[in-house]
Amino acid sequence: MSSADMKDRGKWGSKIAFIFAASGSAIGLGNIWRFPIMVGLNGGAIFVFVYILAIFFIGFTIMLAELTIGRHTQKNPVGAFEAIKPRTPWKLVGYLGVMTGVGILSYYSVVAGWAMGYLYKTAAGVFRGEVTWELSQETFARFAASPAEILLCLFIVIGVTTLVVSGGVRGGIERFAKVLMPLLFVLIAFLAVRALTLPGAGTGISFYLRPEFEKLNTKVIFFALGQSFFSLSLGMGTMLTYGSYISKRDNLVSSAGWVCFSDTLVAFLAGIVVFPTLFATPGLHPEQFQPSIGLMFQVFPIVISKIPGGYIFGVLFFILLIVAALTSTISLLEVPTAFLIDEKKWRRKTAAVVIGVFSFVLGIPSALSVGGSQALSKFNFLGKMDLVFGNILLAAGALLICIFLVYAWGIAKALAEIASGNIRFRLKPLWVFNLKFLAPLTIIIILIFIKTITG
Ligand code: PHE
Secondary structure: HHHHHHOOOOOOOOOOOOOHHHHHHHOOHHHHHHHHHHHHHHHHHHHHHHHHHHHHHHHHHHHHHHHHHHHEEEEOOOOOHHHHOOOOOOOEEEEEHHHHHHHHHHHHHHHHHHHHHHHHHHHHOOOOOOHHHHHHHHHHHHHEEEEEEHHHHHHHHHHHHHHHHHOOOOHHHHHHHHOOOOOHHHHHOOOOHHHHOOOOOOHHHHHHHHHHHHHHOOHHHHHHHHHHHHOOOOOOOOOHHHHHHOOOOOOOHHHHHHHHHHHHHHHHHHHHHHHHHHHHHOOOOOOOOOOOOOHHHHHHHHHHHHHOOOHHOOOOHHHHHHHHHHHHHHHHHHHHHHHHHHOOOOOOOHHHHHHHHHHEEEEEEEEHHOOOOHHHHHHHHHHHHHHHHHHHHHHHHHHHHHHHHHHHHHHHHHHHHHHOOOOOOOOHHHHHHHHHHHHHHHHHHHHHHHHHHHH
């Protein structure tokens, strides 16, 4: 690393360091908790099929766009738009990202809090012995409906996230995550093998992997697209911020490719754990099945209980899941914090604490909406937050980033930025086509039909 690279804002130590950090943001509850629910709600294998296309053609396109804008401007999202198009409304796209980050952080932390509660339950031996579908359903329902425990967990998650972001000890966490994330991957792969060998796993495998094309509709496409943005941390400036720390010599194209690949692999494996296990359970039929928001928490204890030494694996799994969730909450809090520091000249600590407290308060209705409060549960508050922030606003953000790159900044300048890594960009024509036409048009059509899609 040259001395110029080490000055000021700091840079990733290497391309691998960037890939780990960006994958840390990308891989999280989106892959392990949200992805299986989306598959379950949207026709199984057909969703998986559309999702993989969405990642390849659109997710990757937006990822590379965000990294390119970030590396070029070396700024937070609001500053980046302002730097390229000063004194224009384009910086509102940055504001949109800041707002989306806070919204997602609020309910995402609730789910991360569930993981924390489950670590405690697993360690306390709740899942020792045979774990039936009834037991796991009841355990989740009872836990999610206990306000005191849930709010305490939410508080701890946001508290730890705020401490890490305000203390600027992200480097430490990332060093940690570098060891723990591959371990999470190995553990899930191991659980996937166990799930595949359960008697009766076949039904789940075909639900997950044999697409029925008559189930394809705009709703599937909408949620597959939303899930691809959510899972890859796109559409709100996270990857733009991460890109701002990449060295000019690094290859943006292959970096983007690696992050997309590892993120998709983890989600795919999580599905392999969930569906064979689920439908190997007596009495569950894919046709009548409606996944609950706690699907992952109901299914993982079952498969974990079916391996020798399950207790230890269970504890380890929830620890790793919490670490994966924290690397994502940290990246969610970092965007609004960096904005307040850079643009409003706040101190890092003040910025992180203010946003942290705000997200906690905003998270309370989500925390109480899974049984804790009847009115909020009926309204499905957490689900609504996820629909608005996790699907609609991320998609809108991704669309605006696309339009910005093509029409306000210019493809030629973006390509020059990519070329500074001195690379052969073989997919260039495809990327340009996707950026100009496929991605924006798909997102626009999906957003127009949103009312009919979501009922
Ligand atoms: N990608 C993260 C996950 O899958 C969530 C996230 C979304 C993080 C948007 C940052 C920005 O868990």
